[in-house]
Amino acid sequence: MHIVYVSDGKAGHRSQALGLYQAMCRQSAAEVTFEEISVEQLSVFSVLLALLKRNTGVVAKPPDYLFGVGSHTQLRVLLLGKIYPNAETVIMMKPNFPLTWFNCAVIPEHDGVEASAHVISTKGALNPIVDEQRHQKNRVLIALGGSSKRHQWNADKVLTAIKEIVRLNPQAEMILTTSRRTPKEFLATLKAQNFVSHIRIFPVEQTPQGWIFEQMQQAEAVWVTEDSVSMVYEALTAGCRVGVILIDRLKQDRITQSIDALLQQQTVSASSDLNQLPSIHNFQEADRVAQKLCTRSLSFGN
Structure with a gap:
């Protein structure tokens, strides 16, 4: 063929x-x-x-x-x-x-x-992506996006969400990465927080190609800012439990509606508690x- x-x-x-x-x-x-x-x-x-x-x-x-x-x-x-x-x-x-x-x-x-x-x-x-069944319990990946044509980055909301994820999951190993859309000043603000000692930070500029997909294979749960829609589906396909970090929307369209549908179907969750995230779905669309x-x-x- x-x-x-x-x-x-x-x-x-x-x-x-x-x-x-x-x-x-x-x-x-x-x-x-x-x-x-x-x-x-x-x-x-x-x-x-x-x-x-x-x-x-x-x-x-x-x-x-x-x-x-x-x-x-x-x-x-x-x-x-x-x-x-x-x-x-x-x-x-x-x-x-x-x-x-x-x-x-x-x-x-x-x-x-x-x-x-x-x-x-x-x-x-x-x-x-395929689920390689290598997920480690209590290993968490936080993936940050940024502003887009339908989303406006809200540093306060994202900072609060990360703080809550850390507070509600003290047993978890936390790994955080950014994207090329993440404001540079946000990383500096994050590093100044008291709770940042619980997180290992890997800026996108310091990660090799394929790094984030490997992290998804190891993570039990992934939190993604809602602007990164493709990453939400990638995390689901990798077999992770998925949380969505909500930020400000500039408009409603078919893409934002798809995130709302995933939330309503309880495929993903806006909760900051790993124990409250939906169970792993058999997500094999390809x-x-x-x-x-x-x-x-x-x-x-x-």
């Missing part, structure tokens, strides 16, 4: 494609190969010419699946699907084109598209999607 991934170069999009590819490796009895081709290698003009020849000259071998994530990949996936008609076209987003033009669209449920013959609805975006694709089933309900 050969997968061709049309890449726009964005790390978050590539993470989704890799997550599905790796899940298909786990689900398929056959060998699964993966080929990444950038949109720069597939100009629309060159792909149109290739359509006449039925060969791009870029793809190493005829694909069984064509993956795309991102608006710039959609048309290229569709055109490649014409060149390789035996390939299943899989777009991992709500597309700008009619859904029926793709064999399958993998769409987070917060986008409001119902599951159907052409749609697999998922809880959050896919990612390459494997669920891969199983549907590998069995060539187009009945994409839950």
